[in-house]
Amino acid sequence: MDPDAIRTAERVPHGGEPDREILDFSANTNPETPEGAEAVYRDAFEASRRYPDDASPDYRAAAARFVGCDPERVIPTPGGLAAIRLAMERALEPGDSALVSYPSFGEYAREVRLQGATPVFVRVDDILDIGTDALADCALAVVCTPNNPTGEAADPDALAAFATRCGEAGTTLLVDEAFLGFTDVPSAAGLDRENVVVARSLTKLFGLPGLRAGFAVASGDLRADLETARRTWSLGTPAARVGAHCLRQDEFVQETRARVARERERIREALSVRFEVAPSDAPYLLCDVGDRCVSDVLERARDSGVAIRDATTFRGLDSHVRVAIKDRAANDRLLEALGRPP
DSSP states (O other), X not given: OOHHHHHHOOOOOOOOOOOTTSEEOSSOOOSOOOTTHHHHHHHHHHXXXXXXXXXXXXXXXXXXXXXTSOGGGEEEESSHHHXXXXXXXXXXXXXXXXXXXXXXXXXXXXXXHHTTOEEEEEETTTGGGOOHHHHTTOSEEEEESSOTTTOOOOOHHHHHHHHHHHHHHTOEEEEEOTTGGGSOOOOGGGGOOTTEEEEEESTTTTTOTTTOOEEEEOOHHHHHHHHHHSOTTOSOHHHHHHHHHHHTOHHHHHHHHHHHHHHHHHHHHHHTTTSEEOOOSSSEEEEEOTTSOHHHHHHHHXXXXXXXXXXXXXXXXXXXXXXXXXXXXXXXXXXXXTTOOO
8 A cells, every 4th residue: 555645545425324313315225134133143242252263164155155156266354345455455556547437436546546556537337338458558447336326237248348358458357246236137256257356245235334244256366366465354253154144145135126126216206306316226316406406405304304425425426416225114204305205
């Protein structure tokens, strides 16, 4: 990590409302958690009095089954962001360039800069069309699917073709799949390319942001380097045990996907009366509020007890908010706060 970059770095805005009296639609986490997760967490207490098994074999097996890869390709990390940083630390050196789509998660550019590299911004709709010659000047390319905050999932065939071009150019491709579990779209882990790193998080789908459990998936020398470079005891015992339990809850995942798809369409239809709402495959919707003042929209919602995300913090957006998709009762409160009856 580049010392000069650290000294000039700034924190990136995130969703997440600290006031427990406010209904939080700024963070895109599942309001439900899998049955039995709390009991597994409690049962991990006694085992937590000893150092965790650094190999995390059960967690690796559950993660591999979930994304469709071999367990040895899984690298456990304390959350998806840790997987992203690990991949960038391996791929980037000071003076390198990295392709970063926009509007998208602000942490990508921040992490690129922390390595002393330079982010090269490309519109999210254009990044998968970039050719081999242009990629040759970039050590890393980042794709988020579904993209945060716009919500579109990358076409698997287009992503596979882009991964091939990245390989031809000697470019590492980092695919952030933090929200992909809410969809039926296959993971890029199935590509099994030696230039591709997939970053996954348990935060969003399983409603456990404080657990700090995630993983990376890679192959060949890239996998070996990430495995060597990851921190020892990178996953605590409670995170490993609860994470493995959650990753095996197929019925919970299917029910969550169905609920999110159903509620997302209902909320999108209702909000479209007032705002321009982007199509989404994710558990959130991006809304263009037009000529209204974004801060006024945020303040009005908060006065009604609901926090929504100021999306003007995303590069390229200047009149937008982002709202999460929760359960029906909570979603009705969101609609009321934004001036539409349920």
